[in-house]
Amino acid sequence: MRTFIAPRPAHFVRCLTAATALASLGLLTACGGGSKPAEDAADNGVASVATPSGAPSQTAVQVERPLIRPDTTEEEEWRLGQVYQDCQAQHGLAKYMLKNDDGSWKGYKGGNDELYKAALKACASKEPETLPDRVSKEDPNWKDKYRQWISCMQSHGIAAEPTWDSPGYYALAHARFPTASQEKWVKKCEADAYVAK
Template sequence: MSIIDFSRSRSAAAVVTAAATLTLAAGCSGAAKTDSSPGVQGTAGVASIQKPSAAASAETVATERPLIRLDTSEEEIKRVSDVFADCLLTNGLPKAAVMKGGTTIDPADISDVWGPLSDKVRADLKKNCASKQPEFARDRARRLDPAYADHMEAFVKCLKDHDIKAVLKDGELSSIDEMPTGGKAHWMQDCEQEGFAGYYSTLK
């Protein structure tokens, strides 16, 4: 079985499962954008000037977001998903959008796929909900850890060392030849923990 664009461990499924059972499901459908917070990614080849205060503000939001660790309980995932969903609804995102599952919507970059949103709604979502969006440990590492690429290499090496054929594409875990099951299933999480140990140990 080929797994394409595999980017998260069991916690990803846990978030979606938890969100689907909520009265106010956490998040919405659409491409994941947890790694595209403002101020983190620049435009390649284009010189720009960014005020230090804006960059500092973006990093503050990133570090304040609820962190989903590899060992985060299902109950805690459900709790932070609930808080995020409530915020999205309270600040004007249509209920139909919120109930489509997941927590991948980025309040700082809302699309019009569910209908036009006013500038006020967009501003309110960004201001009030960006810091409440749950964030996977690896997503935080992708945004804030300068050694992210090295950690990914170590992650994949660990998988290969345990006979799990993993492939990196553009620095991300794009596919694995066969999803490990049974006695090998734990290596997806264990190898991520091993590969990112240096960074994960700094997370509070």
């Protein structure tokens, strides 16, 4: 049995190569501390900026990546993918990337894996994520929703199998890709499983 891992059938996801290799980039934030006592500020009649007390916080901020919802159009998915790949190109990866005939980015072709990893890290906040990906990080009941998505697709003849380590994707048993008439069920089933009613 040959099994293929397949994302939702959208242009963006088809043209990305291994761009989901790194985790999201966390930004550091600095939190300001206390201020002068009220009586000190009141005696000169001028509002002033308080000086921070203590060192900046080392707590990482979770960056919310662009979300590809079930109702996102293929054109918008493509645009989000191009923004992400443009960022990679701007971080020195351009000469290691393939282009489509229309000049848009196709993806990384290889040749400088260190630079590729650095570009992925620098652009992590621009990498689009699917609703199942986001839900798997935020909802403790994500596995039930993921099972529902897979079961729904299977009920419409799609040979989908779960990939528990990559919940935004599913495996295709025997390399049976969804037909054109079945593709609509991938997004419909995703919406049924993940979008609150």
